[in-house]
Amino acid sequence: MHKGDTIPGLLFALLGAFCLCVTYTSPMLKFGSNTSDGVPGAGFFPYIMGSVLLIFGLALMVRGIRQHGTVTYMNITPEIKGNMKVLGLMVVGVALYLAIWKITEQFLVSLVLFALYENVVLRRSKVFTIVFTVIMTVFVWALFMKGFKVSFGV
Amino acid sequence: MTAETWLSALQGLLQPSVILYLFAGIAIGTFIGALPGLSATMGIAIMTPITFWLDKTDGFAMLMGLWNAAIFAGGITAILINTPGTPASLTQAWDGYPLYKQGKGGLALGINVIFSFLGGVVSILMLILFAQPIADFTITFGAAEYFMVALFGISMMIGVAGGDVLKGLCMGAFGILLSCVGIDPILACKRFTFDITSLGAGIDFIPVMIGVFGLGEVFSQIYSRNREAEAAEVELRRTNLALGRVLPTAKQMKAWTPRCLIVSLAATVIGAIPAAGGDISAIICWGNSKKFSKEGDKYGHGSEEGLAVSSTANNGVIGGAMITMMTLGLPGDSVTAILIGSLMMYGMTPGYTMFTENAEFTCQIMILMLLACMAFLVVGLATAKVSAKVLNVAQPTVWACVSILCVVGSYCINNSFTDVVIMFIFAILGVFFKVFNFPTGPLVLGLLLGGTLESNMRRALTLSVGDWSYFITRPISCVLFVAVLLTFLWPIGKAIWDKKKAAKQN
Numbered sequence: 001m002h003k004g005d006t007i008p009g010l011l012f013a014l015l016g017a018f019c020l021c022v023t024y025t026s027p028m029l030k031f032g033s034n035t036s037d038g039v040p041g042a043g044f045f046p047y048i049m050g051s052v053l054l055i056f057g058l059a060l061m062v063r064g065i066r067q068h069g070t071v072t073y074m075n076i077t078p079e080i081k082g083n084m085k086v087l088g089l090m091v092v093g094v095a096l097y098l099a100i101w102k103i104t105e106q107f108l109v110s111l112v113l114f115a116l117y118e119n120v121v122l123r124r125s126k127v128f129t130i131v132f133t134v135i136m137t138v139f140v141w142a143l144f145m146k147g148f149k150v151s152f153g154v
Numbered sequence: 155m156t157a158e159t160w161l162s163a164l165q166g167l168l169q170p171s172v173i174l175y176l177f178a179g180i181a182i183g184t185f186i187g188a189l190p191g192l193s194a195t196m197g198i199a200i201m202t203p204i205t206f207w208l209d210k211t212d213g214f215a216m217l218m219g220l221w222n223a224a225i226f227a228g229g230i231t232a233i234l235i236n237t238p239g240t241p242a243s244l245t246q247a248w249d250g251y252p253l254y255k256q257g258k259g260g261l262a263l264g265i266n267v268i269f270s271f272l273g274g275v276v277s278i279l280m281l282i283l284f285a286q287p288i289a290d291f292t293i294t295f296g297a298a299e300y301f302m303v304a305l306f307g308i309s310m311m312i313g314v315a316g317g318d319v320l321k322g323l324c325m326g327a328f329g330i331l332l333s334c335v336g337i338d339p340i341l342a343c344k345r346f347t348f349d350i351t352s353l354g355a356g357i358d359f360i361p362v363m364i365g366v367f368g369l370g371e372v373f374s375q376i377y378s379r380n381r382e383a384e385a386a387e388v389e390l391r392r393t394n395l396a397l398g399r400v401l402p403t404a405k406q407m408k409a410w411t412p413r414c415l416i417v418s419l420a421a422t423v424i425g426a427i428p429a430a431g432g433d434i435s436a437i438i439c440w441g442n443s444k445k446f447s448k449e450g451d452k453y454g455h456g457s458e459e460g461l462a463v464s465s466t467a468n469n470g471v472i473g474g475a476m477i478t479m480m481t482l483g484l485p486g487d488s489v490t491a492i493l494i495g496s497l498m499m500y501g502m503t504p505g506y507t508m509f510t511e512n513a514e515f516t517c518q519i520m521i522l523m524l525l526a527c528m529a530f531l532v533v534g535l536a537t538a539k540v541s542a543k544v545l546n547v548a549q550p551t552v553w554a555c556v557s558i559l560c561v562v563g564s565y566c567i568n569n570s571f572t573d574v575v576i577m578f579i580f581a582i583l584g585v586f587f588k589v590f591n592f593p594t595g596p597l598v599l600g601l602l603l604g605g606t607l608e609s610n611m612r613r614a615l616t617l618s619v620g621d622w623s624y625f626i627t628r629p630i631s632c633v634l635f636v637a638v639l640l641t642f643l644w645p646i647g648k649a650i651w652d653k654k655k656a657a658k659q660n
Contacts, residue, residue: 008590012324028343039616042338045608053327087376122550148207154571
């Protein structure tokens with residue numbers, strides 16, 4: 001984090017290299033077409049864009065190394081530390097919401113649980129949490145499930 | 155488009171449902187715009203999936219109402235608590251808040267509504283006047299030209315949107331690579347699907363937008379929450395100064411209108427440049443107006459004229475952004491990028507065909523934009539003093555609502571759980587992009603225009619049997635190629651020039 005753009009640059013370069021590898025190993029994705037000379041194949045664009053991403057990612061990484069930590073993005077104050085905890089809990093909450101929905105196939109149940117959870121994480125009062133959950137659940141049920149006939153099946 | 159088409163389009167809009175959805179859009183847009191942190195882009199991203207269930211006219215009535223109202227409503231918080239509701243209302247805070255402190259808050263809110271209306275109407279009239287001729291011109295475009303137009307759009311997003319060019323290039327390339335996922339557009343073979351059936355159709359653009367601008371924005375706001383600043387805002391709301399009268403006098407209107415008419419024309423041109431949104435327009439117009447105005451020294455310290463200029467400039471980009479979107483298929487800003495996705499969902503492709511095969515609907519969009527301006531003028535003036543109440547909604551309430559709507563909305567587009575997962579992944583990525591200062595515009599544009607870019611490039615190379623000079627031997631394509639080069643080289647040249655200048659001064 002304290003190396004500026006080094007890590008993000010490396011990640012972009014790895015992504016570019018990964019795309020190049022996938023394109024190279026796939027028999028369908030060729031640079032040129034089988035039919036006529038000079039006509040591009042299905043792998044043409046992924047090759048070009050993978051290379052572009054690899055080059056720009058490396059450039060970003062090198063620039064990050066040369067800056068040698070002069071650019072700091074994450075100045076973690078005690079407040080940010082607290083915020084990161086809430087953010088982490090929210091991300092986990094959404095992931096659990098999707099997992100429960102996928103496993104149980106009960107969309108409304110997972111919605112109710114998530115609405116309760118996120119309000120607890122965001123430190124809202126008990127009354128607010130219950131009222132909010134009821135209103136949001138009824139809103140989604142009435143507008144999307146009854147009104148627009150969305151089944152929310154997975 | 156003939157007079158008959160316009161009349162028929164107008165007749166199609168004279169439905170109670172259209173008016174109802176237009177006003178619903180205005181209400182939602184005013185709410186979203188007035189809340190700091192919620193942008194018009196986020197509003198459009200969340201509401202777009204809902205509009206797919208409506209008739210296309212009703213859906214677009216809602217989106218047009220939301221967009222126009224959200225831009226003007228961004229000025230409400232800028233004026234009352236010195237916090238721009240949307241990036242486009244930054245300059246409104248510079249003059250609006252001092253006016254509020256002087257006891258002229260009502261007048262400031264009135265100026266915001268009236269001149270946002272003026273900017274919006276003039277730019278839409280420009281859209282009506284110039285869209286058809288530009289669309290007619292595009293009929294001469296072939297694969298090479300469309301490739302260059304798409305490349306120009308992405309390069310402008312990287313060059314004009316500001317920030318770091320190298321990071322913009324990485325994001326643009328990443329976006330284009332994402333557009334490669336799915337079935338190849340020419341040879342119809344699978345690419346990067348990893349045997350996941352739902353990836354065969356590619357990565358849908360709207361869930362990515364909802365992820366980055368909706369849930370991702372909520373995550374970012376949670377990450378950067380500043381309780382001290384929140385407490386200061388609450389204190390400012392409590393201050394509750396007198397607002398005074400809302401409407402400017404006839405003399406004031408006469409004094410400001412000519413300048414604002416020029417500003418609205420300039421804003422329309424700025425809006426037509428891909429990536430140059432309301433924020434850039436407002437800063438350029440406000441800065442230039444300050445230079446040339448007799449009361450330029452008052453700008454930034456509570457100038458009514460300065461506020462009128464800012465209000466005109468941010469709504470003035472709307473028509474311009476729509477010109478490039480409807481004629482070239484290039485989004486002028488992030489909102490028009492989502493609107494392209496909406497049009498595609500309704501089976502329409504922006505470009506020349508919008509003015510031939512869907513001429514009536516194109517006219518309806520333009521009329522709806524005019525109606526939206528009129529509606530927010532009426533609603534905005536009638537509720538100017540009440541609108542301050544919107545600010546009392548706590549941020550965690552908004553976060554909780556938005557996160558649920560993002561999940562529901564991203565599912566509703568295609569009834570696909572994969573879309574929800576994609577939205578969630580991009581929400582997490584969105585936080586990292588924000589923390590590490592990576593611009594999201596090039597990513598979004600790369601994903602949106604990647605398909606156009608690739609298919610037209612390959613089509614052009616097929617037509618020329620692999621001859622790359624095909625792109626520069628055609629006149630329009632060559633001009634666009636030079637423009638792309640200049641867009642990329644300009645920031646590099648400027649950086650070298652600035653370095654030399656700094657070295658000389660030292």
